[in-house]
Amino acid sequence: ILMIVLLIITLFNKSKETNAQLKLAKDKSDQLTEAKSRFLATMSHEIRTPLNAISGFTEQLFFEPLNQSAAKKVKIIRNSVKHLSQITNEILDLSKLEKDHIQLEKIAFNPANEILMLLEQYELQVQERNNSLVVELDQKPFPNILGDPLRFRQILINLISNANKFSKDGIITVHLRYETLEKNQIRCLIEVQDQGIGMSERQLERIFEPFEQADPGVSRKYGGTGLGLSITKQIIDKQKGSIRVNSAEGVGTTFYVEIPFEVTDEK
16 A cells, blocks of 8 residues: 555656646747747838838839830849738738737628729739639629628738649639528638649648648749748638638649628628
8 A cells, every 4th residue: 555655646746747847848839939929020020111112112113114124124123022022921920820919800891892803903913824813703792791801802812822823824713602691691602713733632731831832842933931821721710711622733723711701781
């Protein structure tokens, strides 16, 4: 009996010691995560100030009458600045999401109008890769809803940009419809389909992980940080929605998004 009691006491003391070490390790991990988030946010803010100045002057130069050689160089600078701006914004968004500092607005907007505006905005960008952007809307008018139009556009922009990046000489289709859930509640259904390189089942498993690409060679060939889809999923999750993907190598990829919204009579 004495040996059993001593064994129990020993195990209890070891358990307390292990728990204390685990708590210490967790505290250190939390501190490192907080320090990383602060660093990412500070770095993003510091970079954006000179980047905005470079972007502004580059845009002015782009529309100036230049010789062919200078115009080509300005175009390269312009595209590089856009790419860097996108990376900076993604890093800032990631740090905010990790610290749960992104607050969603609740204002009236119409998803159909948002998609049609993006169609005009991205038409030229899509044509640069010889792709076509097609928007399909249900025949029944889309109701006005309460939500965050900025984050709604961000979801669409990330998915359209992703489809355009991995497609060439293809069609990118954005399909928007909705289902009525109950009084004043709908589920917004978005499909973004491309005819790009597609992904294998193994690649699909980690597609929504931060800094992950479908393949190590993707970043070298197509660019990007692997943050866009991770941020998109976190924003959708924050709105109690869901996102899933269906893909086949050499055939293309389709993303399916479902987000619940409250219908409003506000203009």
